[in-house]
Amino acid sequence: MSMPQQVDLLRLLLPPLHDAPWDQIACVGYASAGGWHSAVYTNLAAIKNDYKPRRVEVCLHPGDLSMAELVLPPLPAKRQRSAVLGALELLALDAPESLAIGFGRRGEDGKVPVCWTANSTLQTVVQTLQQHGLPVQALLPAPAFLPVASAALLDGWVVVRTCADRGIMHPLPPGQHGPVDAEARLQQLFEEPPALQWLAGEGVIPWTGTGWPWALTTGKKTATGGLPRHWLRPAIAWATAATAVWLLGLNVYAEQVASEGRDISRNMAAQVKAAFPEVSMVINPLQQARQMRDARQSGDGVVNEPAFPALARATVSLLTDADGQVQRVQYRNGQMDIQWREGAALRPEELQALQTQAYERGLNVQPSEAGIRLQVDTSQTNPVASPEGISPVPPAPSVALQ
Numbered sequence: 001m002s003m004p005q006q007v008d009l010l011r012l013l014l015p016p017l018h019d020a021p022w023d024q025i026a027c028v029g030y031a032s033a034g035g036w037h038s039a040v041y042t043n044l045a046a047i048k049n050d051y052k053p054r055r056v057e058v059c060l061h062p063g064d065l066s067m068a069e070l071v072l073p074p075l076p077a078k079r080q081r082s083a084v085l086g087a088l089e090l091l092a093l094d095a096p097e098s099l100a101i102g103f104g105r106r107g108e109d110g111k112v113p114v115c116w117t118a119n120s121t122l123q124t125v126v127q128t129l130q131q132h133g134l135p136v137q138a139l140l141p142a143p144a145f146l147p148v149a150s151a152a153l154l155d156g157w158v159v160v161r162t163c164a165d166r167g168i169m170h171p172l173p174p175g176q177h178g179p180v181d182a183e184a185r186l187q188q189l190f191e192e193p194p195a196l197q198w199l200a201g202e203g204v205i206p207w208t209g210t211g212w213p214w215a216l217t218t219g220k221k222t223a224t225g226g227l228p229r230h231w232l233r234p235a236i237a238w239a240t241a242a243t244a245v246w247l248l249g250l251n252v253y254a255e256q257v258a259s260e261g262r263d264i265s266r267n268m269a270a271q272v273k274a275a276f277p278e279v280s281m282v283i284n285p286l287q288q289a290r291q292m293r294d295a296r297q298s299g300d301g302v303v304n305e306p307a308f309p310a311l312a313r314a315t316v317s318l319l320t321d322a323d324g325q326v327q328r329v330q331y332r333n334g335q336m337d338i339q340w341r342e343g344a345a346l347r348p349e350e351l352q353a354l355q356t357q358a359y360e361r362g363l364n365v366q367p368s369e370a371g372i373r374l375q376v377d378t379s380q381t382n383p384v385a386s387p388e389g390i391s392p393v394p395p396a397p398s399v400a401l402q
Contacts, residue, residue, distance in 0.1 A: 002050075004048075004049060004050060004051055004052040005029070005031070005050060005051055005052065006031065006052050006054075007029040007030060007031045007051055007052070007053050007054070008030055008031055008032055008053075008054050008055065009029065009030040009053065009054070009055050009057065010027060010028075010029050010030075010047075010051050010053035010055070010056050010057070010134075011027060011028040011029070011030075011056075011057045011058075011059065011145060011207055012025060012026075012027050012047070012056070012057070012058045012059065012129075012134070013025070013026040013027070013028075013059045013061075013142070013145070013154065013207065014058060014059065014060055014061055014064075014125065015061055015155070016061045016063050016064060016155075017060075017061065017064050017121055017124065017125070020128070021043070022043070022044070023042050023043070024040060024041075024042065025040065025041045025042070025043070025044065025047065026038065026039075026040050027039055027040075027041060027047055027051075028145070028205060028207045028208065029051060029053070030208075036205050036208045037205070038205045038207070044128070044129065044132040044134065045132055047132075047134065048132050048133045048134060053134075055137045055138075056129070056134050056135060056136050056137055056138075057136075057137060057138045057139075057140055057145075058125065058129065058136050058138070058139050058140070059139075059140055059141070059142050059144070059145055059207075060117060060121075060122075060125065060139065060141075060142075060216075061155065062142055062154065062155075062157040062159065062169040062171070063157075063171075064117055064121055065115055065116070065117045065141055065142075065169075065216075066091075066092070066115060066116055066117065067113075067114070067115040067141050067143075067167070067168065067169050068091060068113075068114055068115075069111040069112065069113055069114070069166065070084060070087045070088075070103075070111065070112045070114055071110050071111055071112075072084070072087065072106060072110065072111075072112050073110070074106065074110075075106075080103075080106070080112070081101075081103075084101065084103050084112065084114055085097075085101070088101070088114070088116060092116060094118060098118060098119055098120075099116045099117065099118060099119060100116065100117055100118070100119045100121075100122040100139075100216050100217055101114065101115075101116045101216070101217070102114070102115050102116070102139075102141075102214055102215050102216035102217065103115075103214060104165040104166070104213060104214040105165065105213070105214075107166075113165055113166045113167075113214075115141045115216065116216075117216070122139065122216065122217075125139070126139075138215045139215055139216040139217075140212060140215050140216070141167065141169065141216075142154055142157075142159045142167075142169055143159055143160060143161040143162075143166070143167025143168065143169065143212075144161070144167070144209065144212035144215070145206070145207035145208075145209055146159060146160075146161040146167070146199070146206060146207065146209040147161065147197070147199075147208060147209040147210075148161055148162075148163060148164055148209065148211075149161070149162070149163075149194060149195060149196055149197060150196060150197045150198070150199050150206070150209070151182070151183075151186070151196045151197070151198050151199070152198070152199045152200065152206035152207075153172075153177060153179065153182055153200060156171060156172055156177055157169055157170065157171050157172065158170050158172055158182040158185060158186065160186065160196060161209060162194055164211055164212070164213065165212065165213050165214060168189070170185065170186075170189060172185060179198055179200050183198070265285070268282075268285035268286070269282040269285050271285070271289075272285045272288055272289050272292075275289065275292075276288075276289070276292045283329065311331070311334075311336050311374065311375075311376070312331070312336070314361060314363060314374075315329070315336050315338070315374055317361075318354070318357060318358060318361065318363070318365075318374070319338070325340055325341055325344035326338060326339070326340065326341065326371075327339045327340060327341040327342075327344075327370075327371075334375055334376065335373055335374070335375040336373070336374040336375065337368060337371065337372075337373050338371040338372050338373070338374065339370045339371040340370065340371045345371075346367075346372070351365075351367060351372070354372070358374065358377075359377065362376060362377055363375070363376060363377055364376070364377040364378075364379070
């Protein structure tokens with residue numbers, strides 16, 4: 001029994017996976033002392049017996065691996081994988097999460113070379129080779145094994161390496177597997193066919209290329225790049241807890257601000273009543289204070305007639321269900337005009353009910369252009385007296401509350 005040959009690099013060109021167990025496996029070895037050599041084996045055990053490699057590279061059959069170029073915008077390296085996965089959703093037959101993917105850098109033309117296969121296919125290949133003592137260091141597409149700007153035939157496929165990190169794999173029609181047929185096919189695939197060296201013929205070893213910079217992942221990777229996810233649950237828990245604490249603090253602060261606002265409103269109302277005793281109801285302290293101040297400065301006097309506070313209190317008691325719907329309240333000549341906010345007009349049945357309640361209080365309610373108008377009902381010979389004792393009054397200065 002001969003000793004295994006020491007080689008620096010052993011490359012395996014695998015047959016289609018559906019042909020397993022394989023009976024024809026091409027391999028290429030490189031030793032610094034003897035250069036490149038190739039052989040074909042009938043099983044993996046024989047390869048293990050003949051070679052003791054420092055590094056094992058595997059090329060999946062082109063029928064088990066897809067290869068393409070994706071047009072992507074310039075992105076940071078950490079986001080490129082997500083962009084590739086998103087683009088593959090339109091190309092791959094399987095969900096991107098179930099694929100083993102390899103891709104290169106984005107070129108100046110905006111294209112990213114990418115290849116993919118089912119994760120189950122990759123795992124089957126890796127496990128099979130490991131069981132035969134051939135641990136895999138790299139899984140590569142077939143163009144990676146070619147020198148730059150060269151082409152070769154592989155089991156009915158034409159394989160081309162166009163540059164350092166790109167290439168194509170294309171199936172040939174049945175019965176057209178010769179170099180001439182393949183070259184004619186390439187003329188159809190490229191708009192401007194590159195200058196290629198065809199590696200074919202007796203004694204030629206095509207699969208001696210070097211410098212390919214990217215490969216398929218050799219382990220089970222996730223859609224986020226294969227990083228372990230044991231950190232994810234604690235991170236989510238801490239983020240949730242931090243968010244809850246932040247929301248709690250925000251609610252406490254909002255309540256404090258609201259409480260301070262209510263205190264300020266009460267203090268302003270008290271100050272308005274102290275400065276203008278004739279104002280019995282404060283709706284908008286600042287606006288009312290300005291109006292009362294302007295009235296005094298202009299010499300128009302102030303609203304000191306008894307009907308205004310009485311009518312104002314009666315209006316408030318009558319419109320208890322209109323909280324938040326009143327835009328403006330204006331008193332003029334014994335009439336209280338109520339202007340609704342936009343979209344808050346009364347329906348006919350609501351207006352009729354309000355008129356009935358007002359009549360019982362000795363008031364008259366009529367619709368106006370923007371709301372309703374309240375005044376003492378002078379048509380009643382013996383109106384029902386309200387607690388405020390509303391009675392008809394002569395004209396008086398107007399007061400508008402907003």
